[in-house]
Amino acid sequence: MGHSNAFHPTYDKEALEELQSNPARAIETIMETYGDEIKRLVFAYMKNSADTDDVTQEVFVTVYQKLNTFQGNSxxxxxxxxxxxxxxxxYLRSWHARNKRLTEKLMITSPSMKNETYTPEELTLQKDHxxxxxxxxxxLPIKYREVIIxxxxxxxSTKEISDVLDMNEATVRTRLNRGRAKLQECLSSERGGANHG
Structure with a gap:
């Protein structure tokens, strides 16, 4: 069962050479295969479509530039x-992003910006989830949000998450458990089922 990707889970030398021999064609295929998926992943961090677009574009530029460094180990x-x-x-760490988000919040509250609060793309992403x-x-705080997503x-898998986030698997499991507990707390309090005190 599992996912059916256009690329093999791991690469033999020949497949890797073929991928890297034509980066322009490879990036086209990669964007077709993973474009929407990566955009949704980025949106889960950014929470707004303007930053999501910027960062997604940067991701694929970097993938294109670094394609020759992909070893095929994962x-x-x-x-x-x-x-x-x-x-x-x-991006989230940068001062620029923090400043921009503050400006956006202020702009959204002004009446002239009402129509631009959500772009069609953002609504689609939100509807999707x-x-x-x-x-x-x-x-959730980002350290729990990312492992849950x-x-x-x-x-x-927890092994893949530990590779992707560059942290040990035990930490991934701990964060998953804590994230799940926090989720249950939030969901039960939203439904009015939590006792505070």
Missing amino acids: SLRSWIYSIAINKCKD SSELFQTVME LFYFKEL
């Missing part, structure tokens, strides 16, 4: 996920 998908997640974290569960996941929504 699946191509895991390798691209690593690049995407690092880009997201770099419109469940109460996904909305609650999006409110990778494990449940992207269906990566």
